[in-house]
Amino acid sequence: MKRLLVFFILATALAGHTAIAGNLGPEIPKATGKPHPEGNLWMRINHPKMLLHDRNLTMRQGDRDIEFSLKGCVSCHAVKGADGQPVGYDDPKYFCRVCHDYAAVKVDCFMCHNSKPEEKTQAFLSPRKAPDSNELAAYLNKTGKETGQ
Amino acid sequence: MERTIYREIQANRAILQTAALLGVFLLGAAGAVLYMEEYGHIVTGMTNQIVWGLPHVFAIFLIVAASGALNVASIASVFGKTPYKPLSRLSALLAMALLAGGLAVLVLDLGRPDRLIIAMTTYNFKSIFAWNIYLYNGFFLIVGIYLYTQMARSMPAKVVKTAGFVAFIWRLALTTGTGSIFGWLVARAAYESAIMAPLFIVMSFAFGLAVFILVVTFTTRVTGRPFGPKLLNRLGRLLGIFVGLVLYFTAIQHLTSGYWARNGGIERFILFNGGIYTTLFWVGQVLIGGLIPLALVFHPTGGRKPASTIVASILVILGGFAQVYVIVIGGQAYPLNIFPGFTASSSFFDGVVNTYNPSWPEFLLGMGGVALALTITGLGMKVLRILPTNLSDANVGQM
Amino acid sequence: MKLPALKFSKKPSEMDRRDFLRAGAALATITLAPGVTLMAFGGSEAKANADPAKRWGLLIDVNKCVKDCTACVSACSQENGWRLPVNKETDAQWIRKVTLTDNDTGREEYLVTMCQHCEEPPCVDVCPTGASFKRVDGIVLVDKHICIGCRYCMMACPYKARSFVHENIVDEQKTWAPRGKGTVESCTMCVHRVDTGRIPACVEACNATGHGAIIFGDLKDPESEISKALAKYPSTALRDDLGLNPGVRYSNL
Numbered sequence: 001m002k003r004l005l006v007f008f009i010l011a012t013a014l015a016g017h018t019a020i021a022g023n024l025g026p027e028i029p030k031a032t033g034k035p036h037p038e039g040n041l042w043m044r045i046n047h048p049k050m051l052l053h054d055r056n057l058t059m060r061q062g063d064r065d066i067e068f069s070l071k072g073c074v075s076c077h078a079v080k081g082a083d084g085q086p087v088g089y090d091d092p093k094y095f096c097r098v099c100h101d102y103a104a105v106k107v108d109c110f111m112c113h114n115s116k117p118e119e120k121t122q123a124f125l126s127p128r129k130a131p132d133s134n135e136l137a138a139y140l141n142k143t144g145k146e147t148g149q
Numbered sequence: 150m151e152r153t154i155y156r157e158i159q160a161n162r163a164i165l166q167t168a169a170l171l172g173v174f175l176l177g178a179a180g181a182v183l184y185m186e187e188y189g190h191i192v193t194g195m196t197n198q199i200v201w202g203l204p205h206v207f208a209i210f211l212i213v214a215a216s217g218a219l220n221v222a223s224i225a226s227v228f229g230k231t232p233y234k235p236l237s238r239l240s241a242l243l244a245m246a247l248l249a250g251g252l253a254v255l256v257l258d259l260g261r262p263d264r265l266i267i268a269m270t271t272y273n274f275k276s277i278f279a280w281n282i283y284l285y286n287g288f289f290l291i292v293g294i295y296l297y298t299q300m301a302r303s304m305p306a307k308v309v310k311t312a313g314f315v316a317f318i319w320r321l322a323l324t325t326g327t328g329s330i331f332g333w334l335v336a337r338a339a340y341e342s343a344i345m346a347p348l349f350i351v352m353s354f355a356f357g358l359a360v361f362i363l364v365v366t367f368t369t370r371v372t373g374r375p376f377g378p379k380l381l382n383r384l385g386r387l388l389g390i391f392v393g394l395v396l397y398f399t400a401i402q403h404l405t406s407g408y409w410a411r412n413g414g415i416e417r418f419i420l421f422n423g424g425i426y427t428t429l430f431w432v433g434q435v436l437i438g439g440l441i442p443l444a445l446v447f448h449p450t451g452g453r454k455p456a457s458t459i460v461a462s463i464l465v466i467l468g469g470f471a472q473v474y475v476i477v478i479g480g481q482a483y484p485l486n487i488f489p490g491f492t493a494s495s496s497f498f499d500g501v502v503n504t505y506n507p508s509w510p511e512f513l514l515g516m517g518g519v520a521l522a523l524t525i526t527g528l529g530m531k532v533l534r535i536l537p538t539n540l541s542d543a544n545v546g547q548m
Numbered sequence: 549m550k551l552p553a554l555k556f557s558k559k560p561s562e563m564d565r566r567d568f569l570r571a572g573a574a575l576a577t578i579t580l581a582p583g584v585t586l587m588a589f590g591g592s593e594a595k596a597n598a599d600p601a602k603r604w605g606l607l608i609d610v611n612k613c614v615k616d617c618t619a620c621v622s623a624c625s626q627e628n629g630w631r632l633p634v635n636k637e638t639d640a641q642w643i644r645k646v647t648l649t650d651n652d653t654g655r656e657e658y659l660v661t662m663c664q665h666c667e668e669p670p671c672v673d674v675c676p677t678g679a680s681f682k683r684v685d686g687i688v689l690v691d692k693h694i695c696i697g698c699r700y701c702m703m704a705c706p707y708k709a710r711s712f713v714h715e716n717i718v719d720e721q722k723t724w725a726p727r728g729k730g731t732v733e734s735c736t737m738c739v740h741r742v743d744t745g746r747i748p749a750c751v752e753a754c755n756a757t758g759h760g761a762i763i764f765g766d767l768k769d770p771e772s773e774i775s776k777a778l779a780k781y782p783s784t785a786l787r788d789d790l791g792l793n794p795g796v797r798y799s800n801l
């Protein structure tokens with residue numbers, strides 16, 4: 001719940017920021033691949049839950065064919081450094097860090113996961129219709145139940 | 150007979166100096182923790198063979214001593230021995246402080262101390278470790294309540310007694326739990342023994358009382374409050390009995406496990422050819438932590454001198470560390486017998502006695518736990534009415 | 549938030565977890581607008597590859613394991629991204645080659661050992677957080693998301709199968725084998741390969757050398773190569789006296 005709140009505040013801050021065209025918020029790097037049909041705001045709020053849910057599916061049940069994998073995020077959202085190579089989490093320009101540093105929320109993923117994309121970068125998101133609010137609610141509800149949050 | 154009056158201790162020069170010293174140790178430990186967190190356990194002496202090292206020796210000693218420090222209070226309120234009564238507040242405070250110190254060391258040695266919240270919220274109920282988390286938290290709560298009942302005005306004696314009884318039972322469970330951490334490791338010959346839990350209980354009696362005696366002696370001296378030599382002597386003889394029990398259970402531990410042919414190897418290792426561990430066992434645990442303190446406190450004439458009890462307490466603590474070291478590190482140093490009938494060798498130290506070289510950060514972390522326990526005790530005595538103004542023999546009642 | 553109504557064809561208690569997830573997914577498909585399924589939302593249709601009807605195991609033939617060959621060890625190191633031990637005391641070793649000398653006859657034998665994927669794993673029993681766990685198909689893993697690095701599992705494992713990560717690892721991990729400082733790890737039986745129908749890297753490498761000392765397969769399937777070999781030749785488990793029923797077996801030991 002606290003997490004959700006943090007992200008909600010963050011998301012509102014970001015939304016507000018674009019609206020007033022100030023430059024108080026973080027500069028969010030552009031991603032490759034198709035945009036999330038759920039919308040960026042939705043992703044900003046819900047990405048931790050989705051990662052949490054899907055990591056458990058993969059690890060505990062061996063579901064290797066999931067869409068919201070960290071690998072997927074890292075692949076599309078890689079930020080290139082001066083040398084044209086994707087930067088790692090140790091670089092403040094790293095996609096996750098841009099917002100997380102701003103909001104002072106710790107990212108624990110890259111203590112164990114590789115923060116750089118695999119060699120063959122590919123777009124992980126297949127084109128699909130934007131879900132309606134019921135679907136989102138159902139998904140979140142299910143996610144919440146399975147991850148016990 | 151004057152009524153027992155409890156008063157906060159006042160800061161004086163000696164107390165401030167002690168506080169400063171403790172502060173240095175706390176800072177040292179903080180530095181060590183940051184260092185270990187930054188670089189990982191590579192900067193410690195711990196390896197993939199000796200996975201629990203010096204921090205665990207300190208932590209286990211402190212946790213074991215914590216439950217033993219409650220002894221004095223239990224004897225006073227559960228077994229109704231009035232001379233100990235004035236000391237029971239300190240006994241409860243010290244118990245909580247030692248547990249806090251031990252747990253701090255244990256937690257800060259985790260590979261991921263930042264995930265403490267996970268340890269507190271995600272449980273595997275099959276794990277004795279997880280039960281221990283409950284036992285530890287419950288200990289704080291119950292001993293805290295017990296201390297409160299003692300300090301509250303006009304608390305009926307019956308309530309205090311009940312609280313004391315619950316605390317007594319709980320601390321037996323706690324030590325059993327700590328001992329079982331080892332007792333349940335079926336894989337390791339050194340630990341696979343039902344005697345572990347009772348052994349830990351008698352160890353706790355001895356270590357806890359030794360720490361208690363030193364804390365009372367030191368605090369009464371620096372605050373200039375009287376502490377009767379007879380009372381001290383009485384505590385000393387009690388310590389002697391506990392030390393005897395530890396020796397007795399240690400003998401049982403090694404005899405029962407020695408009779409099992411399969412464990413002959415580990416027994417020979419600890420008792421005869423384990424190098425440092427054999428030395429620590431005989432010289433550290435048996436001689437320094439056992440026989441000499443026994444001789445000191447039970448000596449027909451010398452035993453009455455306060456110095457005997459004080460020296461004995463120091464020796465019991467040193468011997469206790471040696472004992473925990475032999476159990477924790479010695480038990481891991483001895484190779485696992487994965488392939489009976491064969492001599493194994495590999496890049497992973499199969500069949501080899503593992504070496505362990507404790508490092509400074511580990512030692513500082515451990516000492517930090519001790520310092521934390523003493524700081525909490527000191528602060529407690531400073532802000533609460535814990536320590537009686539007068540512990541002279543005339544005042545605490547007839548012996 | 550509005551929740552979809554739950555209707556089950558059988559009582560939830562009669563279903564295993566996979567059924568439950570499938571039912572959940574199917575239900576969502578019905579409840580939601582046509583043309584859109586919840587599949588889009590990250591694995592709502594659970595393609596759980598961990599199958600309780602299977603139990604994965606290895607059979608290592610000590611006679612076929614050759615002196616000085618470490619093909620499987622190298623393969624594992626490469627596949628899972630741990631370096632071959634430089635600092636032997638602290639570097640992780642998921643699999644190791646062991647030389648055995650018979651105490652009576654002096655005869656040497658060779659084998660490899662790794663996590664034995666016990667049916668009754670002591671590491672899982674002692675783990676305070678539940679980070680050590682056994683999948684329904686018998687593969688024992690560490691959930692590094694909740695491992696606190698207490699190393700109790702290492703104390704409990706009778707086979708010294710586990711390693712603790714003593715140093716920082718930065719961007720060297722394989723995507724399928726996350727590893728990080730302060731957590732414990734061990735052989736995963738190449739679970740990422742097994743889930744996609746492939747065999748563990750060590751087995752593949754051993755076969756490639758022509759020694760064929762390791763057989764991988766489903767111990768519950770009487771028709772699998774491993775079950776047939778186990779039925780035909782004598783085999784043993786390490787520390788069989790502990791009754792842990794490991795999934796890794798040895799023949800000709």
Ligand code: SF4
Nearest residue numbers: 663664666669671705
């Ligand atoms: S071999 Fe060790 S690590 Fe593997 S399942 Fe058994 S106890 Fe756990």
Ligand code: SF4
Nearest residue numbers: 675695696698699701
């Ligand atoms: S080190 Fe990790 S996996 Fe092992 S017992 Fe502790 S929490 Fe569990």
